Amino acid sequence: MHLNAFLMGVGHHEAAWRLPWSRPRDVLDVGHFQNLARIAERGRLDSVFFADRLAVGDAARHNVTNALDPVLLLSAIATATEHIGLISTASTGFSEPYTLARQFATLDHLSAGRAGWNIVTSGGEAEARNFGRDAADEHDRRYARAAEFLDVVTGLWDSWDDAAFVADKASGTFADTDLLRALDHRGEFFGVGGPLSVPRGPQGHPLLVQAGSSPAGREFAARHAEAVFTAHQTLDDAQDFYQDLKNRVAEHGRDPEHTKVLPGIVPVLGATEAEARDLERRLDDLLVTDHGVAQVSGMLGLDLSDHPLDRPLPALPPIQQINGNKSRYDLVARMAERENLTLREILARLGGGRGHRVVTGTPEQVADTLEVWFTEYAADGFNIMAPHLPRGLEDFVDHVVPELRTRGLFRTDYSATTLRGHYGLPRPAACGSRLGVAGAAADRVPATS
Template identity: 50%
Template sequence: MTRELHLNLFISGRGHHETAWRHDGSARRALTDIAHYRDLALAAEAAKFDSVFFADQLALGDEVEHAARGDLEPITLLAALATLTERIGLIATASTTYSEPYNLARQFASLDHISGGRIGWNIVTSWVPAAAANFSLERQHEHAERYARAFEFVDVVSKLWDSWAADAIADDRESGRYADAGRVRKIGHRGEHFQVAGALNVPRSPQGRPVFVQAGSSTTGRGFAARYAEAVFTAHLQKESAIEFYSDLKTQTRALGRRADQIVVLPGISAAIGSTEAEAARVWEELNELSHPSVGLARLKSRFGGHDFSHLKLDQVLSVDDFPDPSLVQASQSRAQAITALVARERPTLRALLHGLAGARGHFTATGTPEQIAATIEDWFVSGAADGFNVMPPILPTQFAIFAEHVVPILRKRGLFRSEYADQTLRERYGLDPVASAFFDADETYRQRSA
């Protein structure tokens, strides 16, 4: 089977650059207007993208005066988009730290039914320190503690999604038999973090469960991804680090007895595209000219678990000594490591660093013509750095329109990307195996008993 490039549209406000909301090329609709997200999802569906994706944070943040914040809650948003789209996959972020397994399992099973099997769950442990105070906690749980809870959380929801056989519902009006109670099981989970009786009160969904998506790239995050993830959104500033991550994750996946093709690696790419290189470069210049230093400093502080950078001068050349040890950061360790590696490699000024992170927050940024962007995507794809990309346009909708209208046709001409959808479920589109059922071993006995 020919390897196929996967493309996902990461929808964030009016674009991934923090000043996109002020740019003339961005949407004018409110961030709470469903039409904004509907139009982007339909545009991605028309371009035959695999899916659209929504991140989430559970705290407002301190930069709301100069940054667009306050968009819709993603699980609710997916329910609406599921009725407005037909084929494109829909992925929402939900936290294992600030959710309960039973509620989350109900929500995502319902979404998978509503969408006809197009749902993915982006599993996060929530790195933003300020979230803890919104959930009756005095402090944020430490990195290792959050992941310990996450491992058990995924185990519990997996059991809940598997507590119904696919054929449990008979819906036989004549006999008065709605379901076969023997095909629905309590899970009886008792663990360190959760005690859940089950069964789930939503039947088995079209995919069996949502596609598992994960975004952490720390050592612990990689181990979690190798065990559970089926698609990984990862951030890399250089192709070399992306290749190392890709190879390591696939190796860890195989070591756990999984096939490497059962985990799709999708680095983020935020591309400024123009008819010439100069025109594309001007996109970043226009966006950076609109930036406010307080937004970048607030984001940097959050990435490093609350470390204060306000004493640094904007035009000061940075060194790694200006940053805390990223291995001790209790927020986003992988992103902190990427930022300090960039500082060690390039020695930027604080202003230059903030401008660089404003566009994609540690993801790869590209600048060029459609042909150049397509060539970069192909290079990463064939070099073992990616199975596809999490496309993060700096301005929405204009930069995505250029990507869809000019980059995607080039990828098709090169035989890398589909022209039509062939599969209905998101799981099928990613080339993933069906989800095994706990009832599978008993299926033959069941059929003989029911004959």
């Protein structure tokens, strides 16, 4: 089983910052994030991960989560940790491929092979307006741009052969420039000459992660992704997604083992179930209703500010009209319909996990859910979204991880030194495609679980 700690401000619950023991100013404190990564490393988790958004809106009135540049945070975390993988979101919509390739190659060097890139295409209007556009590109065009972006970035990572960095004092040859390849890419979206200024990193390519669950998102993941973050409310839905994605990966001629499916889980923990329920209630009571309504309105593409809290939702717009996160829309719409939830109930569900599965209970109960999802082919591991930080992550590492170990489900120590190694993934060859053809693998030891 693979475990990724999804780090988010002082907790994933929208109201976590209002708990008496929370330190909301930690969202600007690099020491807080270094501490979280050290906690995750103490638990021998595979990786830590930051989401990202290139805009801030009215939501900041009631919650500020990730304010700082996540790649810079991971650089600071790299030098405070030794083993744990370091994954950042970065957008193909509003970055230049040369710049992004250089950042992640740098992070891979700084961390001795622990960098990962969560590829997002950025559908938000507020982000578009910060980059000279009135609106984001429509969904399919964003994915077309992302595909070309990825071709360029992997080409740049491969533009130095592994053997090109010579540093031969006797001959005066620093780099064997015969082993550098120009890219000379001219495509629909980008023109990039290359080569990159950074020698090939320890991992060859940083780990490629993706989180889109729409059909276009799944196709993109099936072609390119080595880990997929996803959100499901039920075991059935998670199993369907898992099977569909693995099939698509195989259809593209890739090994389904080389794309790890990691659903998000919000573990609300207590020594007893009653204690866990109490924490959950305490958090939900601190939610600011107007804020939640605005968030749900955004997700569902309609204004719910005048909708009575204790009534079920009105008719929703068709999914074709959603240009943002289509899979999140689908998940919330289906959850609301399946359980005939009122707006107030939806607010609590989303405030707790933004559509991800919330599991409330003892460490044994949480481990039960993880075990079932893992053994029943719904997950290769989990994206752990602690509701409050650092305490929720400490609770998970100190109580759930040992329980998973007792059940033989999770590693007791790292057996690899790179992020690819933790996830049991091969190191891509410099001359090959990005589809997992192994080269002179530096770190191919699979994870123990």
